[in-house]
Amino acid sequence: MAFEPRIVAFLCNWCAYGAADQAGRAHLEYPQSLLTIRVPCTGRVEPAFVLQAFREGADAVLVAGCHPGDCHYVDGNLKAHARHALLSRALEQAGIEPARLRLAWAGAAEAERFAGVVRELTAEVAALGPLDYPGRALHSASDAIVTTPHRLDGLEEARRSPRAPGKPRVAFYWNASCGGCEEAVVDLGEGFADLAERVEIVLWPVALDFKRRDVEALPDGGIDVAFVNGAVRLSEQDDWAVLLRRKARTVVAFGACAHLGGVVGLGNLSEPAELLDTAYRKQPTVSNPEQLLPGTRVLAAGHDLTLPTLLSRALPLAEAVPVDYVIPGCPPSPALIAAALEQLLSGAPPPPPGSVLAPNVSLCDACPRKDSRPERLSIRALARLATTQPDEATCFLAQGLVCLGPATRQGCQPGCVEVNMPCRGCFGPLDGVADGGAAMLSAFASILSGDEAELSRLVATLPDPAGTFWRYGFGAGLLPRRVRQEARPAAAGPGEHEP
Numbered sequence: 180m181a182f183e184p185r186i187v188a189f190l191c192n193w194c195a196y197g198a199a200d201q202a203g204r205a206h207l208e209y210p211q212s213l214l215t216i217r218v219p220c221t222g223r224v225e226p227a228f229v230l231q232a233f234r235e236g237a238d239a240v241l242v243a244g245c246h247p248g249d250c251h252y253v254d255g256n257l258k259a260h261a262r263h264a265l266l267s268r269a270l271e272q273a274g275i276e277p278a279r280l281r282l283a284w285a286g287a288a289e290a291e292r293f294a295g296v297v298r299e300l301t302a303e304v305a306a307l308g309p310l311d312y313p314g315r316a317l318h319s320a321s322d323a324i325v326t327t328p329h330r331l332d333g334l335e336e337a338r339r340s341p342r343a344p345g346k347p348r349v350a351f352y353w354n355a356s357c358g359g360c361e362e363a364v365v366d367l368g369e370g371f372a373d374l375a376e377r378v379e380i381v382l383w384p385v386a387l388d389f390k391r392r393d394v395e396a397l398p399d400g401g402i403d404v405a406f407v408n409g410a411v412r413l414s415e416q417d418d419w420a421v422l423l424r425r426k427a428r429t430v431v432a433f434g435a436c437a438h439l440g441g442v443v444g445l446g447n448l449s450e451p452a453e454l455l456d457t458a459y460r461k462q463p464t465v466s467n468p469e470q471l472l473p474g475t476r477v478l479a480a481g482h483d484l485t486l487p488t489l490l491s492r493a494l495p496l497a498e499a500v501p502v503d504y505v506i507p508g509c510p511p512s513p514a515l516i517a518a519a520l521e522q523l524l525s526g527a528p529p530p531p532p533g534s535v536l537a538p539n540v541s542l543c544d545a546c547p548r549k550d551s552r553p554e555r556l557s558i559r560a561l562a563r564l565a566t567t568q569p570d571e572a573t574c575f576l577a578q579g580l581v582c583l584g585p586a587t588r589q590g591c592q593p594g595c596v597e598v599n600m601p602c603r604g605c606f607g608p609l610d611g612v613a614d615g616g617a618a619m620l621s622a623f624a625s626i627l628s629g630d631e632a633e634l635s636r637l638v639a640t641l642p643d644p645a646g647t648f649w650r651y652g653f654g655a656g657l658l659p660r661r662v663r664q665e666a667r668p669a670a671a672g673p674g675e676h677e678p
Contacts, residue, residue: 184238184304186297188215189224191244193251197287198243202294209294210301213241220244221282222255222625226266226617229280230657233270239279239304243296246284247631256284260631261624264638265648269620272448272645273658278303279310330421331500340400342428347403347524350382350394351433352423354409354416355443355493360434361385361408363510370517378403378524382423391419394426402427404523406506408434410443410654411494413473415487424500429523431536435509435605437496438535439615440654442509445646447492447654455489495655505535508591509605509651515590537590539610542602545589548574556626559633561640564601575601576626581647586612586619605651614657616649623648 190196196217202209214237218224221244229240242259250256263282271277281300285293353361365371381402382389394402405427411417424430435441446454455472459465471477473486496502506519519536523529530536543549552574562569562579569575575582575596582601590606608615627637641647649656 182305182309183210183212184301184309185236186210186213186239186241186300186304187232187237188213188241188243188297189218189221189228190215191221191256192217192219194245194249194287195221195243195283195285195293198285198289198293201288201290205290207290207294209297212301213297220250220252220255221259222250222252222257224259224262226262226621227614227657229266230614230617233275233279233310234657238307238310239281239300241281241283241297241300243283243285243293246286249286257629257631257634258625261627261634261638262621264635265620265624265641265644268638269644269648269658272643274448275310276307278307331424334399334425334501336399342403343398343401346377346379348381348397348401349378349524350402350405350423350427351380351385352382352405352407352419353384354407354420354437354496355412356409356434356436356441358385359510360436363434363508363513363516364406366513367517368513370513374520391422394422397426399425400428404429404431406431406433407496408432408437408510410436410440411496411499412443412446412490413487414490417490417494417499420496420499429503429529430496430500431519431523432496432502432505434511435507435607435651437502438505438507438655439607439652440493440495441605441651444493444495444652444654445650448645451489451491493654498655503532504530505607507535507537507588507606512591512594514592535588535607535610537588537606540589541609542584542587542589542591542596542606545592546574546584546596548572548596551577553577557628558626559628559637561637569599569601571599576623581623581641583615583619583648585622586615603650604648607652614652616645616652616656616658620644620648 190199196215199215221242224242229242232240242263244256244259245251247256247260260282263280267277267280270280281296283296285296351361351364367374380387381397382394402423405423407420407423407430409416411420432438436443440447459467459472460470473489476483476485504519504523506515508515515537522536551572556576558576558579560579561581564580567578567580569578569580580601583604584596584602586608587602587604588606588609595602604615604619608618612618627634629637645653645658649658
């Protein structure tokens, strides 16, 4: 049976939807696998809608509306054009062919034009084949738990059991991270000394010599709070996440990498084999004459050794184990950490499960430059930090610089904006926003100005849409990504044997 692409079409109520209706009444021939969604204007089609369509099984997405100059809402279709231009480039970075996202104009009387667009798009996507991009559907729990639920048997019983008498037991652990979150704890200063007096620290690899066997010896639920920073990128980190989830009554995703995947999550733009080849073979500082890679066993000095396996993608902590709370930031600010510690360790009623322990307010609302922001922003040229010295008193967006403050949660102050750097989004989105990167891409594209050609040229000057808008959130974003699975060991090389 020939492959028939599944295409989701967002159609403008005033023009494209009318054209589709006319095409139906005229019995014009075009593929019937089109799922149409009527919207007031193409300017209301958020990037998150497009991404969700791909994740839920669409092989292509069509956004169609009024011709430029004919928009019933003045320039909604031009805003759609700017969003499309940015989003299609980000999708291409994620491995999705640009042909799978089409923007088209069709007046209400242009039934044949609309039918032709659908036929053309269907033929192009049929030639590409199905969008075989596993992991489209969002999981309510982590892939690990879905596939191996026995890993956390007895978890709820341990969390409900009476806590051990004495000081609260606290653990700090790091997964794939830079160490900045560890420094943030030390930056508590005198507050850290107070913390050390109030609690019993039972794990902190950066500072104290506890072993895994010490943690394993604790009863399940024997740790009151475990603060885990870093993404889950290696099989060893996955094991530690499971161990700490079993031993801790409360697990906190600490910092941007544990919260959203962080900068580590941008590694999901590459295949694990590419990452390993670059890190272990191609770097000029690497000495690896036998070309050994993690995941294989090797006999060395009489010992049978195995390096941890690189997982197929970097996971936010919540996709490896259930997480109770989040402290966001890269790194979290000392003030935010201190407030969170007080909430969790004071004995007061805990925050609602799943809370992000930071203000649920946009950073722009607290920005010291907010009074300089024009009522209606309009950008006709983009500026770059590498070649621009930003004015210290003016809104970054008004200067043509990408600033993610409108879609980013407060909590960093004093932060980047106080040292004349635009916000890059490390505190993540506000409550209820499925994808902070998609939200910021939408907001930024909406303030670009010009006709179609000018917008296309303007967008082309932004070199890295995925890394710009999903710098910290790609690992947890809606951009379709590969399913979690452990990378298979490479073929045995000299001095190696298969596991």
